[in-house]
Amino acid sequence: MSLANRVLAVNDDLPIRSDAPVHSGKVRSVYWLTAADSARLIAERGYDVAADAPLAIMVISDRISAFDCIWHGEGGMNGVPGKGAALNAISNHWFALFKEHGLADSHILEIPHPLVWIVQKAKPVMIEAIARQYITGSMWRAYAKGERDFCGIALPDALQRDQKLPELLITPSTKGILEGIPGVPAVDDVNITRADIEANYQAFNFNTAADVDHYEVLLKQGFEVISNELAKLDQIFVDTKFEFGYVRDAQGEQKLIYMDEVGTPDSSRIWDGEAYRRGEIVENSKEGFRQMLLQHFPDPDVLLNKDRMAERQALAANNALPAEVLMAVSNTYVSIAERITASSLTISDNPRAEIIDVLANDFGLID
Template sequence: MSTANSVLAVNNDLPIRTDKAVHSGKVRSVYWLTEADSARLIQQKNYDVAADTPLAIMVISDRISAFDCIWHGENNLHGVPGKGAALNAISNHWFQLFKDHNLADSHILDIPHPFVWIVQKAKPVMIEAICRQYITGSMWRAYQNGERNFCGNLLPEGLSKDQALPELIITPSTKGILTGIDGVPEVDDVNISRSDIENNFAAFNFRSADDIDSYERLLKEGYHVISKALSNIDQIFVDTKFEFGYVTDKNGDEKLIYMDEVGTPDSSRIWDEACYQQGKIIENSKEGFRQLLLNHFPDPDILLNKDRMDERCALARDNALPTDVLMNVSATYMGIAEKITGEKIVLSDNPKQEIIEILKRDYQLVD
C-alpha cells in the first residue's frame, strides 16, 4: 500500500451513528453521539460522568496545519504519516502521568483505537492557556521590536534569543472571538492579561474568580510534570498550550479538567537538550515545520501577517510541498513520541477500516 493511502487525511466521513453535524477542525473531527448511545455507553462502561452527559467520538487525522492553514505534499500526500498516532500516544502518556501525580482529570473517557478518543462534553474556558520558560518565536520577535510587557509579564532588558526566562510565565490568549469585553479586541487568538480575565471572568466561562487561580495552578503543575519527564530523556519543554473546561461527575460535582491534547509537538515546543547546550536548536515539534515554511517561500510576511490570510490560504492550497519535507516531519513526530512513551509507533495500512470495525464490534456505534 502506498504512503498516501496509509495517511488518514479525511476523518469526517466515518459511518458513526450521530444525529448532529460532524465538526471537523484542523486536525480532529468530532462526532456527537445520540442521547441514547451516550446514556448506554455511560452505563455499560461505567464512565465517571453524570448519566445525561453528552459523549462524542473524537477522531484524529494525519493532516498538518501551520499558520492557520492545512498543508499538503507531492504525490497526493495530504498528511504526515504517523502524525495522528504520535500525537494521541503522547497525549495519552501525559494524561496518565497527570493521573499518577493526582492532577486534574481530562475530557478523555476511553481510547478505543490509537486514532480515537471517547470524550465527555465540557464547558470550555475560553482561554488558550500558554506558558513559556524560554524566549523564542513570536515572543522573541516582539521583544526584538522593543516590547517588554507580555500579557502583564514585564521582561527585563538584555535577553538573548532562545534564552531561559527568569521564571515560567503565563501568556494567555482568547479562544475564539469574544465580544463585549472592554479592552479585548473581538478577534480570535488575541493576547490578554490576568487583569482582563479577573475583570471579566464570567465572559471567559469561569465559574468564579477563584477558579482563575485553579487554572493557573493546573497549567503550571501540568507544565512541570511534563518538563521533568522530558528532562529525563534529555529534552527541554520550551513552551506549551493547555485548554481547560468544566464537567460534572457521576456524583453531580462540577470540576475543572484538562481538554484537548497536552504536551504534543503540535501544542508545544520541545528542544533537544544536548544540542541546546552546544548552542544549537533542534526542534522536536511542529516549530521546525513552521521555520521550514518561513524559509521555503520568498515572502515570509504572508505567513506572519494576519491581514494577508487570503494570500496565505492560496499559498497552502496551490503549493504541494516536497515529499521529503513531510517525511522529515513524520520522523520528528514519531521519533519524539517513541522517546516519550518508550514504545514503538505501529502504523496501520488502513486505520479508517480498523476504527469502523472497533466502534461497531465493541461500542455498537456503527450500523
C-alpha cells in the same frame, strides 16, 4: 500499500451514528453521539460521568496545519504518516501522568483506537492557556522590536534570543471571539492579562473567581510534570498551550479538567538538550516544519503577515510539498512519541477501516 493510503486525511465523513453535525477543526473531528448511545455506553463501560452526560467520538487526522493553513505533499499525501497516532499517544501519556500526580482529570473516557478518543462534553474555558519557559518565536520577535509588556507581565532588558526566562510566564489569549469584555478586542486569539480574566471571569466561562487561581495552578503543575519527564530524555520543554473545561462526574459535581491535547509537538515547542548546550536549536516539534516553510518559499512575509492571509491560503492550496519534507515531519513526530512513551508506535495500514471496525464491533456506533 502507498504512503498516501496510510494517512488519515479526511476524518469528518465516518459513518458514526450521530444526531448533530460533525464539528471538524484543523486536526480533529468531533462526532456527538445520540442521547441513547451516550447513556448506553455510560452504563456499559462504567464511565465516571453523570448518567445523562453527552458523549462524543473524537477522531484525530494526520493533517498538518501551520500558519493557519492545511498543507499537503506530492503523490496525494494529504497529511503526515503517523502524526495523529503520535499526538494521541503523547497526550495519553501526559494525561495518565497528571492523574498519577493527582492533578486533574481530562475529558477522555476511553481510547478504542490509536486515532480515537471517547470523550465527555465539556464546558470550555475560553482561554488558550500558554506557558513559556524560554523567549523565542513570536515573543522574541516582539521583544526584539522593543516590546517589554507581555500579557501584563514586564520583561527585563538585555534578554537574548532563545534564553531561559527568569520564571515560567503565563501569557494567555482568547479562545474564539469574545464580545463585551472591556479592553479585550472581539477577535480570536488576542492576548489578555490576568487582570482581564479576574475582572471578567464569567465571560471566560469560569464558574468562580477562585477557579482562575485553580487553572493557573493546574497549568504550572502540568508544565512542571512534562518538563521534568522531558528533561530525563534530555529534551527541553520550551513553551506550550493548555486548554481547560468543566465536566460533571457521576455525582453530578462539576470539576475543572484538562481538555484537547497536552505536551504534543503540535501544541508545544520541544528542543534537543544536547544541541541547545552547543548553542544550536534542534526542534522536536512542529516549529521545525514552520521554519522549513519559511525557508522553502521565497517571500516568508506571506506566512507571517496576517494581512496577506488570502495569498497564504493560495500558497498552501497550490503547492504540493516534497514527500521527503512530510516524511521528515513524520520522523520527528514518531521519534519523539516513541521516546516519551518508551514504546514503539504502530502506524495503521488502513486507519479508516480499522476505526470503523472497532466502533462497529466493540461499541455499536456504526449504522
